[in-house]
Amino acid sequence: MWIDVYTAVTTKAGRYVQGGGCASVGVAGLVQGGGFGSFSKRYGLAAASLLQVEIVTADGVVRTVNASREPDLFWALKGGGGGSFGVVTKVTLQTHDLPEHFGWAEFTVKASSREAYRRLVERLVDHYAENLFNPHWGEQLVFHEDEVHVSMVCQGLDDGRAKSVWAPFIDWIRASPSDFTFNDEPRIGAGPARRWWDLKANPGLVPDPRAGAATQHGWWRGDGDQASLFLHGYESQWLPATLLEPAQRGQLAGALMEAAQFQAVELHVNKGLAGAPAEVNEQARQCAMNPEVADAFALMIVAAGGPPPFAGPRSRRLT
Numbered sequence: 423m424w425i426d427v428y429t430a431v432t433t434k435a436g437r438y439v440q441g442g443g444c445a446s447v448g449v450a451g452l453v454q455g456g457g458f459g460s461f462s463k464r465y466g467l468a469a470a471s472l473l474q475v476e477i478v479t480a481d482g483v484v485r486t487v488n489a490s491r492e493p494d495l496f497w498a499l500k501g502g503g504g505g506s507f508g509v510v511t512k513v514t515l516q517t518h519d520l521p522e523h524f525g526w527a528e529f530t531v532k533a534s535s536r537e538a539y540r541r542l543v544e545r546l547v548d549h550y551a552e553n554l555f556n557p558h559w560g561e562q563l564v565f566h567e568d569e570v571h572v573s574m575v576c577q578g579l580d581d582g583r584a585k586s587v588w589a590p591f592i593d594w595i596r597a598s599p600s601d602f603t604f605n606d607e608p609r610i611g612a613g614p615a616r617r618w619w620d621l622k623a624n625p626g627l628v629p630d631p632r633a634g635a636a637t638q639h640g641w642w643r644g645d646g647d648q649a650s651l652f653l654h655g656y657e658s659q660w661l662p663a664t665l666l667e668p669a670q671r672g673q674l675a676g677a678l679m680e681a682a683q684f685q686a687v688e689l690h691v692n693k694g695l696a697g698a699p700a701e702v703n704e705q706a707r708q709c710a711m712n713p714e715v716a717d718a719f720a721l722m723i724v725a726a727g728g729p730p731p732f733a734g735p736r737s738r739r740l741t
């Protein structure tokens with residue numbers, strides 16, 4: 423699981439490795455599916471950091487493949503889907519220098535009218551395009567009914583810089599108390615990156631309470647409902663970065679606002695690689711993944727789910 427890798431690479435060794443956002447997801451399946459983490463806008467796809475794979479193919483042969491040894495198979499493993507080409511028994515992943523800080527911005531704003539909601543969504547789209555559309559910021563903007571929920575993280579910004587990026591937007595909200603209220607007050611800040619995945623140091627992580635669980639195992643507070651979630655429907659679409667051009671933003675904001683009346687619309691900005699460094703985009707194009715990923719600023723997800731229709735996992739809920 424990624425939490426084991428993060429513990430070894432970041433907590434113990436002080437380096438960064440590109441994995442998944444959810445700590446309990448498995449390494450082999452995520453890497454073979456492409457794989458995004460919270461900071462992919464800076465470090466790219468998990469598949470792009472694959473240096474070498476040991477795989478047992480269907481003919482029973484153990485193969486060690488990389489960019490020069492069986493390059494077609496190696497390319498296929500970088501996004502071609504878990505289990506498609508054999509059983510992966512070892513992966514070698516690139517690591518990076520660890521930034522000094524990782525940070526967060528979390529709050530919910532409610533608008534008092536449709537007209538106020540339109541202004542709120544337009545303002546947030548502008549704020550994203552002008553201040554957050556860069557390698558620092560990842561994770562989610564969620565639009566639903568008359569609310570926007572910001573749940574973002576950042577890398578490479580200290581506490582003061584993380585707060586100052588959001589200050590103009592927060593001030594704008596507070597300046598119109600009859601139009602907007604914070605359902606969840608802003609929590610914005612940054613801390614030492616090395617402690618991000620350290621359960622003993624980061625209160626955002628929930629330790630796995632089950633008997634015998636490894637001490638480093640846990641998940642992000644709020645992720646617990648994903649365990650045994652039953653999805654009734656799931657649609658996703660990459661949104662091209664051209665939608666952030668000034669002439670297009672009104673159309674984007676209007677569509678988000680209309681769609682939010684029916685269903686929560688999540689923009690996962692770390693799952694579109696426009697705005698990333700050029701080499702990150704180029705590496706993504708060398709993966710077995712739809713090249714649209716490199717030109718999209720976000721993956722839009724609309725989904726509906728609930729508890730599973732059978733007893734068991736929920737009665738053993740982990741959180």
Ligand SMILES: Cc1cc2nc3c(=O)[nH]c(=O)nc-3n(C[C@H](O)[C@H](O)[C@H](O)COP(=O)(O)OP(=O)(O)OC[C@H]3O[C@@H](n4cnc5c(N)ncnc54)[C@H](O)[C@@H]3O)c2cc1C
Pocket residue numbers: 442443444446447448449450451452454455456457458459503504505506508509510511648649
């Ligand atoms: C709660 C949750 C959170 C998620 N969060 C993220 C996220 O933050 N970012 C992201 O990009 N994706 C995320 N995903 C999607 C996730 O990347 C995929 O579900 C991925 O396939 C999980 O990999 P796994 O090893 O845990 O998978 P499994 O479900 O065990 O396997 C998925 C597929 O990979 C195959 N497979 C697994 N191990 C191997 C192996 N060693 N060799 C060959 N084939 C193998 C399996 O046969 C299967 O076909 C999430 C999924 C869930 C359920």
